[in-house]
Amino acid sequence: MSLFEHNNNKYKVIGKDIKRIDALEKVKGTALYAADLYMDGMLYGGNVRIKEYPAKVTKIDTSLAKAIPGVVEIITCFDSRAKKHSWADYCYMTDEVKFCGDVVAIIAAESKKVLDQAIKSIKVEYELQKGVYTVEDALKEDAPIIREKGVGLVDGLPSREKKGNIFIDSYYPVRKGDVVEGFKNCDVIIEREYNVPFIDQAYIETEACLVYCDPKDGSITGESSAQNPFFTRRYLAEASGNTMSESRLIQRTLGGSFGGKEEGVGVQIGRAAILHKATGRPIKMVNSREESLMDSSKRHPFNFKYKIGATKEGKVLALEATLIDNCGAYNNQTQFMNWRSSVHSAGVYEIPNVKTDTFGVFTNNVHGGAMRGYSSPQVIFAQEQLMNELAKELGMDNVELRRKNIIRQNSRTATNQLITEEVILEEMMDELLNRSNYYNKKNEYEEFNKNSKSFKKGISLVTCFRGAGLGAEGIDANGAFVQATEDGSVIISTGLAENGQGLQTAFAQIAAEPLGITIDKIHFHSVDTHAIADSGMTVASRGTTMGAQSMKKAAERLALIIKEHVAKKFCTTVDKIDCKDNYYYVVDENFPSNYSNEKKVAFKDICNERMWGGEQLAVYEWFKPELNDYNHHTGQGKAFPTYTYNVCIAEVEVDINIGSVNVTKVTSGLDCGTVINPNTVRGQMFGGIVMGLGYAITEEIELNKGRILNDNFDSYILPTSMDIPEMDLVLFESITKEGTFGAKSVGEPSTEAVGAAIAGAVSHALNKNVDHLPCSLESILKYMD
Amino acid sequence: MTDCKLTINGKDYTLKVEEKWTLLYVLREVLGLTGTKEGCGTSDCGACKVLVDGKAVNSCSLLALKMEGKKITTIEGIGSSDKPHPIQEAFIEAGAVQCGFCTPGMIISTKALLDGNIDPSEEEIREGLSKNLCRCTGYVKIIDAVNIAAAKIKELK
16 A cells, blocks of 8 residues: 555665654744844845836936935946846846846835835836737747847747747747647547636745855855746856856845746845945845836736647647746746746657647746746646546546546656656545545536536546756756764765755654654755855755755765774674664664664763864765756657656535635645655645635736736735645555655645646536636636636 | 834834834844844834734834834743743754745744634634745744644643
């Protein structure tokens, strides 16, 4: 049985409900987030923006602002000190405003209040230009060209031969088998189109930083709400003109990120560094909620055009699709994210013939970036609605259609990757069908709907998978440092970052396990780029599954060093030594788990002996996984070392008179590989479900000519404690040789099926093809028209 | 600037404030009480909640000058440095803390709720937390924490 609850855990610390090691300071209010930092002589930095785009700025009048007492520095985009383009496509400042987040001037002032007044006093003159806001308009032959690097379509596919608005680096084809032949053998073929909007990560902490010169060594230092401290250091070094070795980034306690605190946080720290250089004083920058919504990246909107064919028995033979996403005006993510979209573009199904094309298009909107799932919530929504539509066309049960086509051990994915590992997807489906009483409810709801005029009920099951970690998108390498001290306490550090997800606690468990010590002995030192090496970004749900591999290696090596010491002490060999609860002991062959014999020594005593004896007590290790053999031109090959599988069942009640959707229950099952911390996994899953609920029903960035209309939480509607459904979580474990202690990804899979499952349930309730998200009041009423 | 007398966490302060300064601005920018967070500035997220005469209110939308004569409690006034309040302990035990940014506001709302009702129903808890946004937890473990806190407080009585 793969249920986590049924598995006999062989570990001491792994798989246990360890309380979060960073919780105490958070409940006391003493945890310092970047906006909580203050310094003597500190100035407040802020940004000047305009409200129409695209536009060419012709003049900036700063005279009124300069006259305000307490305004210390104003740097406009025309100033010789203004650094414009950053290394990552975005601008620190620009006179060619392309979207709502672009900044035309920056200001430093003695207080927040003076700063706000100064920003309002700047007069900007500009010439408005013709903009493009939708993918459809951007792809028109006569559309204005937004970016020099944009290309056009030739025979319906992106081509460098022509100018246009397509971001060519984000184009990924998948070619498996022969779809023309495949469709010839199908009894049923359907075509459907789906659309999803921009949405915001909506972390409650907005972006913030403090930049100053470290008096101890002269390094420019940025303390920031950075999801990826090393990535943010690049902006700090570039904008300040310092070398990386003289640019230090310290990550402060992070108030949520979900992919959002990457580019926006980077250009923010760059702007602060420019102001710091100009004034010589510490600069603090904190985004208001409105600025956060304008400036930070969003989940990409997609337009999906799908064609799928199957035999009358329900075997899918061919799938063809175009997946086009709206990149906004600048982009540093679509070229990576769309690879993931392409790999997952045919769902968790074994389909012999697949042809999909995925590419992004520039518009004058806010930029699409990373948001929890990195295209999966969008793709799964379209893909699973498509399967429901196919089942309807075949006259077949939704679940049975999936059962006939899901990936199993020895299946080949859309990228023709042979899945050699154990796949427990069908077992997961059956467990969830039972637990949720799916078939009885389905019948009951259909009976109810026949007689109910105002309310309609629905239930839907979604299956999906997610490549764990970066896969062939990048190199999933990482490093970790474990140092024991003379009193037996241990400091661990890594280049990966705690973003609120629970990484500190998971990494502490992973270090404690081989070392045989208890969690209270471990201190996690948060990322300081002067103290630990770059380990890549904390993204792609890679932290625990891939990023902790080096932590495990380092802790294992230190444990071996300690065991050698103990073996020598008791005149035995290393293989006879085990460790547990802060003791190392000689294993009694008759009682292997008993360490109450005399041949034992406390970890702290060994540490003390080694310290005074001048012996090694610290280990740094590096982990680099095998490279995946993948062809990006054909979209064929091994995409990921392992996959996380997910099944989600949602139930809804729809009031068709007012259009409201009440999500009554969500049952979610996740293949965790190995569960490192059940408490943390459940926290991720509950949060993921509620975030998915927002995506399904209420969340959408409303735009008018690139201007964001709902720029705070009064109009951008997040789910509250009153909106949450009954939730049943099912944790599964499976066998994989990949991942730290066999752990797979959790953070993103927790949310990515939820929107699709809720949309499917709405579709069942209304007996309509739900073709876009969110299922807003207006949308429901339109379906019922 | 006007003189303003505030009572915060049992301590009396006499400050010079401007008419338009909010209580949140004074707490964070003047007094350095940064446990109270700003998430929206418009009274929509609840991260800035403090207790004013026992009621949980958004300090971002209250003028500091209007707070004279009232008893203000911030997260720094809940529990002591060596002994967390039972509500704080309950948040840790329940696993109700993830990124932690909404946590002080949630704890303030919980305090106001439990001070008035030590036996809240699930519905009353949800209602009591409904003005506090959280993006990480899905609220479930926060609701669990309120139940655990209620039991702890009853035990102490």
